[in-house]
Amino acid sequence: MVEKVFHYSTGNNTVVEKIIMDENINYIHMIFNKEDGLPEHYSNSNVYMTVIKGILSIGLDEQEIHEYRRGDILEIPYNTKMNVKNLHDDVLELIVIKAPAPSHFSKINDKS
Template sequence: MIEKVYKFTRESDTKVVEKIVNTEDVQIIHMIFPKGESTPKHYTNSNVHLIVVRGEMTLTLEDEEPKVYPAGTIIYIPFNTKMIAQNLTSDILEFFVIKAPHPSKIGGPEEPIKVDN
């Protein structure tokens, strides 16, 4: 078999954070957030693409005003950007995080660095 198959949680209404792919080239993380849930405020540890597949994501980058992105949106965020992704408006927010290159290749830590403020 040439291909490698990965599976992710479907149809959950509870919080899910699962690292689906973690190869030397890329990380793919799947997240489901009920209303009120969010990532910690942190600095990106690679170049990141966020793919919103259900609900609306409220995204704050650096010290900018929050912006709302609906399902069907892909957002690019460069390495070492302060960010927080929140579900403030939807019953459920579901999205994928694509990190490429893998954080170890770009010089970032394996896990994002959290920010206090």
């Protein structure tokens, strides 16, 4: 078999699944119920965030919270402060791709 097959959850329970974590990309599937989200943090790579369902409420750096809906794709630069939340009743589902993989940036930072 040439291809490699990965699976992700299809339910509505809160989950953060690290599906692919290799030297090229990180591919992460996230499901958040109302009031769930990620701790505030800085992006450790270039982040591409796709809203699969629900409404994403996200604060970036010092901006006010913006909302994005199903079908929206965000490109978030490396080292951006992120505050990711679901502030709505509907389940929020995201696909997050980090490219290059965060290990790329740690190698660059180690050389300085």
